[in-house]
Amino acid sequence: MSRFRLNNNAFQKYLFLLGGIAFGLSLLKNIFLEQHPGTLFYMMEFLSFMFFLAAIFVSDRNNQKLRERINQLEQTTGEERRQFQHKIDGQNEIIAAYEAKENEQTRFASYQEKVLKKLINSNAAGKDKHQFLYSIGELFHAMAVVLYKKEEQDGHFVVEATFGIPEDAEVSGFEEGEGLHGQAASDGKPLLVEPVPEDYIEVETALGKSDEYYLYLLPIVKENVCTGMIELLTFKRSQVSDLWPSVMEQLVKKEII
Numbered sequence: 001m002s003r004f005r006l007n008n009n010a011f012q013k014y015l016f017l018l019g020g021i022a023f024g025l026s027l028l029k030n031i032f033l034e035q036h037p038g039t040l041f042y043m044m045e046f047l048s049f050m051f052f053l054a055a056i057f058v059s060d061r062n063n064q065k066l067r068e069r070i071n072q073l074e075q076t077t078g079e080e081r082r083q084f085q086h087k088i089d090g091q092n093e094i095i096a097a098y099e100a101k102e103n104e105q106t107r108f109a110s111y112q113e114k115v116l117k118k119l120i121n122s123n124a125a126g127k128d129k130h131q132f133l134y135s136i137g138e139l140f141h142a143m144a145v146v147l148y149k150k151e152e153q154d155g156h157f158v159v160e161a162t163f164g165i166p167e168d169a170e171v172s173g174f175e176e177g178e179g180l181h182g183q184a185a186s187d188g189k190p191l192l193v194e195p196v197p198e199d200y201i202e203v204e205t206a207l208g209k210s211d212e213y214y215l216y217l218l219p220i221v222k223e224n225v226c227t228g229m230i231e232l233l234t235f236k237r238s239q240v241s242d243l244w245p246s247v248m249e250q251l252v253k254k255e256i257i
Helices: 002-005 008-032 039-122 129-139 179-187 196-203 240-253
Strands: 142-149 157-165 192-193 214-222 225-234
Touching: 002 196, 008 039, 129 142, 129 157, 129 225, 142 192, 142 196, 157 225, 214 240
Parallel strands: none
Antiparallel strands: 142 157, 142 225, 192 214, 214 225
16 A cells, blocks of 8 residues: 555555445345345445445545645745754854854963063063063064164154164164154054065164064054054064054053063
8 A cells, every 4th residue: 555655546546446346246245135126226336336436536635635735844844944954054153153253362362361471570570671572572483573762852763672683783763653663653553564675674674584574563652652662573473463452551551661
């Protein structure tokens, strides 16, 4: 029967065949009767057979419609299930992105705290500017660091301390608003210079040459006034631009810079 259900036409054909056999056997039993039942009896037998076949036909049609409805519901449910699963996957991706962002922020905050702690501890005794620049260079993998200080009289920025600069190299100061250094001092925001022009390195900072490096200009701001600047030259990108505002605020608050 399971094979017939897969083919409605075959199922209906065998169903009516069995009904016909049942009707034939019902008539065949009359041969064994001693008295002929009469025409009315056979008419009643025929009508009962027709009603019997009609009942089978209606039942079969109803079953077919039910099977079609079930198939439609299965298709609709399957499509809704796929759409729902797609939404779940989308929500999982959003959750994963938020978790990754939160983890990144946590790692960034931890790294920021580590940087700040090391800078404070490195300069706790005697406020050794050279040691301070050495710690900055070590933390951010800088090959050269320059600390500029703004003079109170004329507002000119002069070199206060250096790290990684050859002794015979000449590093000049700058005026606020002039050049890249002056722009960073005027804006009061960290500035990343990439790629660094070769002539700029040779003429203005004398920090040497490399195939690829990055120049970070980190202004020191006190009460909305730029009072100094730290210049970093690194071989690769780092998070110093993102770290600097909060780190600088703590360093200024503790009067380290």
